[in-house]
Amino acid sequence: MFFNMDIGLVFDKKLVKSCHVPQKKVVFEEAIERILRKGELMKNIILTGDRPTGQLHLGHYVGSLKNRVRMQEDPENKLFIMVADMQALTDNAKNPDKVSSNILQVALDYLAVGLDPKRSTLFIQSQIPELAELTMYYLNLVSVGRVRRNPTVKSEIEQKKFGESVPTGFFIYPVSQASDITAFKANLVPVGEDQKPMLEQTQEIVQSFNHTYGDVLIEPKGVFPEKGQGRLPGIDGNGKMSKSLGNGIYLADSADVLAKKVMSMYTDPNHIHVEDPGQVEGNMVFTYLDVFGKDKEKISELKEHYRRGGLGDVKIKRYLIDVLEAEFGPIRSRREEYAKDPDAIMEMLKEGSQKAQAVAAETLKEVKQAMGINYFG
Ligand code: TRP
Secondary structure, three states: OEEEOOOOEEEOHHHHHOOOOHHHHHHHHHHHHHHHHHHHHHOEEEEEEEOOOOOOEHHHHHHHHHHHHHHHOOOOEEEEEEEOHHHHHOOOOOOHHHHHHHHHHHHHHHHHHOOOOOOEEEEEHHHOHHHHHHHHHHHOOOOHHHHHOOHHHHHHHHHOOOHHHOOHHHHOHHHHHHHHHHHOOOOEEEOOHHHHHHHHHHHHHHHHHHHHHOOOOOOOEEEOOOOOOOOOEOOOOOOEOOOOOOOOOEOOOOHHHHHHHHHOOOOOOOOOOOOOOOOOOOOHHHHHHHHHOOOHHHHHHHHHHHHHOOOOHHHHHHHHHHHHHHHHHHHHHHHHHHHOOHHHHHHHHHHHHHHHHHHHHHHHHHHHHHHOOOOOO
């Protein structure tokens, strides 16, 4: 079965087989094969999402949001963008307000960077019960040992000091992520590097499912940021930008807050006087300029000058503020516009969730058929 979302048609090979006139059958089959092949060549179905545990920051932007907007530009791509509230609840069960209140924030961030509900389906994970149902079936195809080996989950468990009290839902969230991806038959998943193990887990589940029950699911590929664009360190230079480390610049930050954060950035602690030679490596201002700056020539001149000595931190920070404002100023303004009408945003998410549910329900039906548990037809 092939589900072509844009033209809204469902081709079922069984229909072709039940056609009585043999010649017509051949013509039909050829036509359908052509459409299928064309569909495969032309169309990507893309699924990705974020946990609504806070606003999105520049790390999310370079790690994933930018890729999504680029993919959306191609009208042949169909994007599903999910606010992953069910996944966020796996380690926030006692704190559901934190999750629900951030749904709007994440949606505003999506719209602000240019994700367009006319072209892409934006939806809320918990409103698609089919995803939870798929997870129940997939869980039977995955061993406890396999989940335990997932490096991202492993390090998250250590970071959060869960030990044996790790919530089971959290422990198995890579399996639930496989449901998110396969429910939409996504072939591409644009995510940050840290999500690589989730993609591998999904690929294994797809292989196991298709091998056991027949070819129903699509094996997805991850789309990762280009080299050097992946992990944006925090402004303190301490590893990844993250809410818990308090070292992030947020898409929603005002011009003032952004400037203050840049001014407090970690540079070279040994660069005390302007005339001292300074270090560029590990200096966050230059790290950010490398990621966001367009004028590479100017940046390499600044680096030279900084290394030689005679270039003050305030100067390079001012330049970085200009660079960031050029990219994020318009995003901030758009965000402020959208934030004026939260009801409209919730309505958009509701419509997106309805559309997404229709697609997930179709896949679930096929899954149950393949497993032979569609008892009542
Ligand atoms: N794990 C992702 C994050 O923390 C969110 C997510 C949930 C996701 N399901 C997904 C991403 C499916 C890609 C595909 O941001």
